[in-house]
Each structure stands twice: as structure tokens, then as C-alpha cells.
Amino acid sequence: MGSGVVLREDVVMTNAHVVGETREVTVAYADGSRSPGTVLATDEVTDLAVVRSERGGLPVPEFRQELPQPGEVALAIGSPLGFENTVTAGIVSGLHRQLPGSAAQTRSLVDLVQTDAPISPGNSGGALLDAQGRVIGINEADLPPETGAVSLGFAIPSATALDIAEQLLADGTATHPYLGVSVRPLTPPIKExxxxxxxxGVVVGAVDDNSPAASAGVRAGDVITEFGGAQIRTVEDPLTALRKTKAGESVPLVVLRDGQRHEQAVTIESR
Structure with a gap:
């Protein structure tokens, strides 16, 4: 079970991990009614999905595409643990957040809005609203108490969600900026x-053939220390920086190789 946000009068947006491999779902509404729904498309990179509901005339909320500011009121709406129509309150705690260690499992947990509005299993795919009721994000994840976290929730920014959802509705796929490297942490044993x-920085483990990174001369064993003007310290940092680029853009990349600093421009592609 998860939550969703109305995108069009007969289309609901949610997380891809909510629908999984299922293509036929049941959509429950705030008035207690239900109707069948069909998953039209999903995008694993951003963990978003669009579902067409057999019920039309659904009320479409206003989406706020500019990022909120830390300290603004944030309201999370959804069905945490099956408790339907639940609202929790907090503030926007931060922007451009990433979940440490997440890059090994998924590329979706980067460039997120952080909130202390309680988010629990079942909230995924629901709306994060501002004080005016505008959608500022799609609830994505939280850090559970066993990690030592207290009120750490994360949402996909509205602008990202709308862009990907419209691509999915157009042709069933979404494109993303592409660099073409796999990286690993710069740990003391690897340094030695x-x-x-x-x-x-992060160590380049492999470079895809004919990729933007390969064309720029990046090699396995290089240490990426900067990308797009941002310092690189974790394996999630390149993903965050890449999200801010566009296909065709020339982006500065700094690597260390044999103790020497090399700066080159990488022309980003999409795929």
C-alpha cells in the first residue's frame, strides 16, 4: 500500500516502488470509494510512476515548481501503515539532500527535500504540501529509528516529479543526464x-565505452574530486551533481591521476 497525488483528472502519480511490477491496481479515494487503475509507466531512476484511474474528474492540486525554503511549513499527506487520509506536520528542514550509502541500491535517493514532518511506510507517493496547500514534493523515504534518526523524511521536488511524469505520459519513458562512470568510495584501504x-573524492571503477566520460578521457582508477563546480566526497555526490545538468551541456570535471590534478570538460548526454 502507498499513497498518490492527482496529476490530471484521471491520472495519479506515485512512487515506482509502491506499484512494483504490478500493472493493475486499486485506487482508493478520500471519499471512501475505490476504482481500478492501470500503471501506465514507471521510472526507476527517480522512483516515480503514473497510474490511470477509471474514475475521472479528480481534483488536481496546484504544484509549486520553485523549491521551498528551509523553515517553511510542510504537511505530509498519505496512508502511513494503512491509516488513510493522515496528515502530519513539520517544516522543510533542508534541500538537495541525499541518503548516505543509497547509491549502491538506487539512483533515486538524491537531490531530495528534507522534512521533519513524520513520514512512515504507506506515505510513499503522497504529497508534501506547503502552508498554502501547494504540492512541493512527492514523499519518497524516511530514515527509520533504528538508524538513530529522529524525524528525517525525504521527498522528490515537485519540479522533478512533474518533468518525469510528463515524459512518462508522453511516451512511457524518461530520459536522464548521462555521464557513464561507476564509482566507489575513497576508503583508506583503497587509497593505500x-x-x-x-x-x-570517489574512485572511478569503470568507464562505459563511448560515454561522455570516456570521450573526456576519464579512466578507471581516476579520483573524481569535483564535478559541475561541486566538491565530490561521497558516491552519491556525482549523482546529485549530474541531476542538475542537461544533455548537451559542457560541465567541468576534476580528477586526480598519478598525483596530478586534471581538469576537463565533459559534454553530458542523455539516456
């Missing part, structure tokens, strides 16, 4: 094994 002197 490879004889690296960098104090921050």
Missing part, C-alpha cells in the same frame, strides 16, 4: 592499495 594521495 592504489597509492592515492587525495583527501576527498
Amino acid at each position: 592499495k592504489l597509492g592515492l594521495v587525495a583527501d576527498h
Whole structure:
């Protein structure tokens, strides 16, 4: 079970992990009624999905495409643990957040809105609203108490969600900026094994053939220390920086190789 946000009068947006591999779902409404729904398309990179409901005439909320500011009121709406029509309140705690260690499992948990409005299983795919009732994000994840976290929830920004949802509705797919490298953390054992002197960055494990990174001369074993003007410290940082680029854009990339600093421009592609 998860939550959703009306995108069009007969289309609901939710998280891809809510629908999984299912293509026929049941959509429950605030008035207690239900109707069949069909999953039209999903995007694993951003963890978004669009569902067509057999019921039309659904009220479409206003989406706020500019980012909220930290300290603004945030309201999370959804069905946490099956408790339908639940509203929890908090504030926007931060922007451009990423979940540490998430890159090994998914590319979706980067460039998120952070909130302390309680988000629980079942909230996924629901709306994060501002004080005027505008959608500022699609609830995505929380850090459970066993991690030591208290009130750490995350949402996909509205602008990202709308862009991907419209692409999915247009042709069933979404394109994303593409660099073409796989990276791993710059841990002390790796630094010692490879004889690296960098104090921050990520190690390039592999470079895709004919990729933007390959064309720019990036090699396996390089240490990426900066990308798009941002310092790189975790394996999630390149994903966050890449999200802010567009296909055709020339982006500066700094690597350390054999103890020497190399700066080159990478022309981003999409796929």
C-alpha cells in the first residue's frame, strides 16, 4: 500500500516502488470509494510512476515548481501503515539532500527535500504540501529509528516529479543526464592499495565505452574530486551533481591521476 497525488483528472502519480511490477491496481479515494487503475509507466531512476484511474474528474492540486525554503511549513499527506487520509506536520528542514550509502541500491535517493514532518511506510507517493496547500514534493523515504534518526523524511521536488511524469505520459519513458562512470568510495584501504594521495573524492571503477566520460578521457582508477563546480566526497555526490545538468551541456570535471590534478570538460548526454 502507498499513497498518490492527482496529476490530471484521471491520472495519479506515485512512487515506482509502491506499484512494483504490478500493472493493475486499486485506487482508493478520500471519499471512501475505490476504482481500478492501470500503471501506465514507471521510472526507476527517480522512483516515480503514473497510474490511470477509471474514475475521472479528480481534483488536481496546484504544484509549486520553485523549491521551498528551509523553515517553511510542510504537511505530509498519505496512508502511513494503512491509516488513510493522515496528515502530519513539520517544516522543510533542508534541500538537495541525499541518503548516505543509497547509491549502491538506487539512483533515486538524491537531490531530495528534507522534512521533519513524520513520514512512515504507506506515505510513499503522497504529497508534501506547503502552508498554502501547494504540492512541493512527492514523499519518497524516511530514515527509520533504528538508524538513530529522529524525524528525517525525504521527498522528490515537485519540479522533478512533474518533468518525469510528463515524459512518462508522453511516451512511457524518461530520459536522464548521462555521464557513464561507476564509482566507489575513497576508503583508506583503497587509497593505500592504489597509492592515492587525495583527501576527498570517489574512485572511478569503470568507464562505459563511448560515454561522455570516456570521450573526456576519464579512466578507471581516476579520483573524481569535483564535478559541475561541486566538491565530490561521497558516491552519491556525482549523482546529485549530474541531476542538475542537461544533455548537451559542457560541465567541468576534476580528477586526480598519478598525483596530478586534471581538469576537463565533459559534454553530458542523455539516456
